[in-house]
Every structure is written in C-alpha cells, then in structure tokens.
Amino acid sequence: MPLQVHYQPYKLNFRFAAGTSRGILTEKTSWLIKIYDDDIPSVIGIGECGPLSGLSIDDRPDFEDMLQSICQEFNKLDLEIYSWNIPIILEQLIGSQWPSLRFGFESAMLDYLNGGKRVLFDNAFVNQQKRIPINGLVWMGSHEAMLQQVEEKIADGFTTIKLKIGAIDFDEECAILAYIRRHFSAQEITLRVDANGAFTAATVYDKLNKLAEYDLHSIEQPIQPKQRELMAELCEKSPVPIALDEELIGTFDYAEKRRLLKQLKPKYIVLKPTLLGGFELTREWIETAQRLDIGWWITSALESNIGLNAISQFTAEFDNALPQGLGTGQLYHNNIPSPLMINQGHLHYDLLQPWDFGVLNSSRISSTA
Structure with missing residues (x-):
C-alpha cells in the first residue's frame, strides 16, 4: 500500500492565562498528522502543525483547507520516504509559505523513517546521555x-x-x-x-x-x-x-x-x-x-x-x-x-516514561484519502 497521511485537530488548554504583549492566551489548536502504510500498521509517523496565532505567517482562516489539500495530494503520490528525498517532498508539496505545515510534515516523515517511535534524531538526548x-x-x-x-x-x-x-x-x-x-x-x-x-x-x-x-x-x-x-x-x-x-x-x-x-x-x-x-x-x-x-x-x-x-x-x-x-x-x-x-x-x-495518546481518543481524525 502507498503511504497515507491523515490529520487530527487537537485543542490544547492552558493551565493559566498566559500573558504576552500580543494578548492573553488560554488555548491553542494544533493539527497532528499521521503518516502510515496500511501494510505496516505498527509504524506511524506523527508530526504537529501548530501555527501561533498573530505571529505565524500561516495563521490564516484557510489553514485547515490547505492542510486537507496537501494531505489529499500526498495520498495520491505513492511516495516512499528516504532521508535524501524529504527536503524534495517538502519543497514540491508545501513550499515555504506554510512553515508550520512544513514543520509538521517533516517531523512526521522523520518519525516514520525511524520506525514510528517518536525518535527523529537518534542522539545522546534520547539515549539519556545528555540534558x-x-x-x-x-x-x-x-x-x-x-x-x-x-x-x-x-x-x-x-x-x-x-x-x-x-x-x-x-x-x-x-x-x-x-x-x-x-x-x-x-x-x-x-x-x-x-x-x-x-x-x-x-x-x-x-x-x-x-x-x-x-x-x-x-x-x-x-x-x-x-x-x-x-x-x-x-x-x-x-x-x-x-x-x-x-x-x-x-x-x-x-x-x-x-x-x-x-x-x-x-x-x-x-x-x-x-x-x-x-x-x-x-x-x-x-x-x-x-x-x-x-x-x-x-x-x-x-x-x-x-x-x-x-x-x-x-x-x-x-x-x-x-x-x-x-x-x-x-x-x-x-x-x-x-x-x-x-x-x-x-x-x-526519561525512557521509563511512555508516550500516552489516550488524551487524543475523543478527537476526530479527518480522513483525506
């Protein structure tokens, strides 16, 4: 099966009213994207597209429409991912004017490429040798x-x-x-x-x-x-x-x-x-x-x-x-x-602390196939 990508919006709620010179923040929405192959269901690459309100150049009303469009195009391409072609895919699929989308897709592809274990860069930090x-x-x-x-x-x-x-x-x-x-x-x-x-x-x-x-x-x-x-x-x-x-x-x-x-x-x-x-x-x-x-x-x-x-x-x-x-x-x-x-x-x-995606179960996953 070709690689597929779906996305899921997730609203993050602040523990307190966070003040900046641009206003008070109480919540923030991110879109989590999941890249997978149905033939290898245990390997899922996850990335986050989270434009920052009032600051990101892609903080736009049509953000989710663009995300859906990019996912649909990705799903048509029958892609294989390698370390050398990730920049090429990002440039041709997204370009530079949607930076948070580019960040999310790059993260998800790196995660998928490394086995879907949330390890994008296998270095001293994830091996508990560096703080x-x-x-x-x-x-x-x-x-x-x-x-x-x-x-x-x-x-x-x-x-x-x-x-x-x-x-x-x-x-x-x-x-x-x-x-x-x-x-x-x-x-x-x-x-x-x-x-x-x-x-x-x-x-x-x-x-x-x-x-x-x-x-x-x-x-x-x-x-x-x-x-x-x-x-x-x-x-x-x-x-x-x-x-x-x-x-x-x-x-x-x-x-x-x-x-x-x-x-x-x-x-x-x-x-x-x-x-x-x-x-x-x-x-x-x-x-x-x-x-x-x-x-x-x-x-x-x-x-x-x-x-x-x-x-x-x-x-x-x-x-x-x-x-x-x-x-x-x-x-x-x-x-x-x-x-x-x-x-x-x-x-x-801390390798003894596992990822727990249970908090996402109540959120919808948008099918873009």
Missing part, C-alpha cells in the same frame, strides 16, 4: 503574579530566567528585575527579557538604558520587525544585547537570511522551527549565524509534546551551551504525556 539546559519562562501578569513565578522558577533550580515584558507598567516590570538582582547576582541568575516588539522608536532607548541597570543577558525583539534601519542601530548601540526573534519570521531564502543577519548584526537570534519552516530551514539560520559569529538558541512555539519532542531532539544535535527555550511542556493541562521531563533547569528524556 538540555533551558530557561524558566515567566509570563506577563500582575506584579504579584510575575514575582510569584520568578520565585517558583528559582526554587525549581532554574539559573536562567526569561521574563515576558511590555504589557504591564514598565516601572513594575523593572521592580521585578530589581528584586531579582537584590537577591541574585548575574553570576547566580542569568536574566533574559522578551518584549515581543512592544517598544516604540520614541521610547526604546530610554527603556533599554533603564533595563541595562539590571545586568541582563539579552532582550528579544525590543521593537516590531521590519524596521531594519532602527533595528540595525539598536543592535550596534543598545546597552542590552539584542536577540532577534519575530524579525526572522517570513524569511526563507538562504541568501536573504544572510543579508538580514549581515545588515542587522544582532548578538543573538532566537529560532522557532515551527515558525521558520522546519529543521532544514532552521539549520540554515544556525549555520549562517555561526559563520557571522552570532549566538543562537532554539525555543518552542507553544507546541504540544509532539512538536516539543521533535524540536528538543533537533536541538540536541548541536553543541550549544546556552539555555534553550524548551520548557513549555508543562503549560497545558491536557498535553500528551511523554518522556520529556524537567529537573533543575534542564530538559531530559
């Missing part, structure tokens, strides 16, 4: 709620804390940073902040100068993307090192990636494979950044454990000592139980 350092993420909220999150992350053993800023009063956000610095030096606790483009051209320098008082590791995306001249100036002059995030979204051409990084010269870039079009396209960013002496780390885009597992294994392919942004598996009360575990500020893979 990945991660930052503890503090979501926007009231001063008290954010301070409580900070204290919980420190108690849980995180030595790098990332705070979402830009939604509540700036002075209150600075007060939280001041509280941390009164109790912990930069050698004890590394602080990152993420503005998600919340600052304006008129205020950005004043705010960066104020933030510099707290000895920060970096600030992600202080201004909205597509302001190249101002961003280049900030990357050169900011007293807080700049990390580009949203600035990268929507750039898929290799030459354009290099032009962007050479023009802006950031200290760091932040990579979300779901938003960048999958692993091979993310690898281009990494290789380009390394040639230009730009640091990088990888973060999730609020995927379920299916997508987070794939991204974590990909991250472990590289020798990068910086803490990564892979601590989102605990966000949802109905996430898919998996071997991914967090302990003392590190993500690790």
Whole structure:
C-alpha cells in the first residue's frame, strides 16, 4: 500500500492565562498528522502543525483547507520516504509559505523513517546521555503574579530566567528585575527579557538604558520587525544585547537570511522551527549565524509534546551551551504525556516514561484519502 497521511485537530488548554504583549492566551489548536502504510500498521509517523496565532505567517482562516489539500495530494503520490528525498517532498508539496505545515510534515516523515517511535534524531538526548539546559519562562501578569513565578522558577533550580515584558507598567516590570538582582547576582541568575516588539522608536532607548541597570543577558525583539534601519542601530548601540526573534519570521531564502543577519548584526537570534519552516530551514539560520559569529538558541512555539519532542531532539544535535527555550511542556493541562521531563533547569528524556495518546481518543481524525 502507498503511504497515507491523515490529520487530527487537537485543542490544547492552558493551565493559566498566559500573558504576552500580543494578548492573553488560554488555548491553542494544533493539527497532528499521521503518516502510515496500511501494510505496516505498527509504524506511524506523527508530526504537529501548530501555527501561533498573530505571529505565524500561516495563521490564516484557510489553514485547515490547505492542510486537507496537501494531505489529499500526498495520498495520491505513492511516495516512499528516504532521508535524501524529504527536503524534495517538502519543497514540491508545501513550499515555504506554510512553515508550520512544513514543520509538521517533516517531523512526521522523520518519525516514520525511524520506525514510528517518536525518535527523529537518534542522539545522546534520547539515549539519556545528555540534558538540555533551558530557561524558566515567566509570563506577563500582575506584579504579584510575575514575582510569584520568578520565585517558583528559582526554587525549581532554574539559573536562567526569561521574563515576558511590555504589557504591564514598565516601572513594575523593572521592580521585578530589581528584586531579582537584590537577591541574585548575574553570576547566580542569568536574566533574559522578551518584549515581543512592544517598544516604540520614541521610547526604546530610554527603556533599554533603564533595563541595562539590571545586568541582563539579552532582550528579544525590543521593537516590531521590519524596521531594519532602527533595528540595525539598536543592535550596534543598545546597552542590552539584542536577540532577534519575530524579525526572522517570513524569511526563507538562504541568501536573504544572510543579508538580514549581515545588515542587522544582532548578538543573538532566537529560532522557532515551527515558525521558520522546519529543521532544514532552521539549520540554515544556525549555520549562517555561526559563520557571522552570532549566538543562537532554539525555543518552542507553544507546541504540544509532539512538536516539543521533535524540536528538543533537533536541538540536541548541536553543541550549544546556552539555555534553550524548551520548557513549555508543562503549560497545558491536557498535553500528551511523554518522556520529556524537567529537573533543575534542564530538559531530559526519561525512557521509563511512555508516550500516552489516550488524551487524543475523543478527537476526530479527518480522513483525506
């Protein structure tokens, strides 16, 4: 039998109202895709297509229609999958303008190719020989709620804390940073902040100068993307090192990636494979950044454990000592139980913890044959 693909929407429900400068998140829908051959029913490759509302370029009303169309085309092609032809299939079937679809299909094909065991990259991470350092993420909220999150992350053993800023009063956000610095030096606790483009051209320098008082590791995306001249100036002059995030979204051409990084010269870039079009396209960013002496780390885009597992294994392919942004598996009360575990500020893979797909049984599977 030829390979077939079906998809299944799954709504993830947050344990709490997660605040960002773009609004409050309480739920997120992902589409899980399953690649299989009826003649080998025990082997199923699973991937996750999870566009992030308000941020992904494929966060569109016709997203599911496009997914269904791609599945129908896939099912007609009588495909065989090899490591060398996955990029070819992705380019011809999906292209680059639907990055979360490309990420999901790439993940599912890699999983299928490796026996359908949720092992996409057979490396030291999945063999319990490597742990990945991660930052503890503090979501926007009231001063008290954010301070409580900070204290919980420190108690849980995180030595790098990332705070979402830009939604509540700036002075209150600075007060939280001041509280941390009164109790912990930069050698004890590394602080990152993420503005998600919340600052304006008129205020950005004043705010960066104020933030510099707290000895920060970096600030992600202080201004909205597509302001190249101002961003280049900030990357050169900011007293807080700049990390580009949203600035990268929507750039898929290799030459354009290099032009962007050479023009802006950031200290760091932040990579979300779901938003960048999958692993091979993310690898281009990494290789380009390394040639230009730009640091990088990888973060999730609020995927379920299916997508987070794939991204974590990909991250472990590289020798990068910086803490990564892979601590989102605990966000949802109905996430898919998996071997991914967090302990003392590190993500690790526990082979004694099985995958449990029972939570998906109540969701429909869309037939696209």
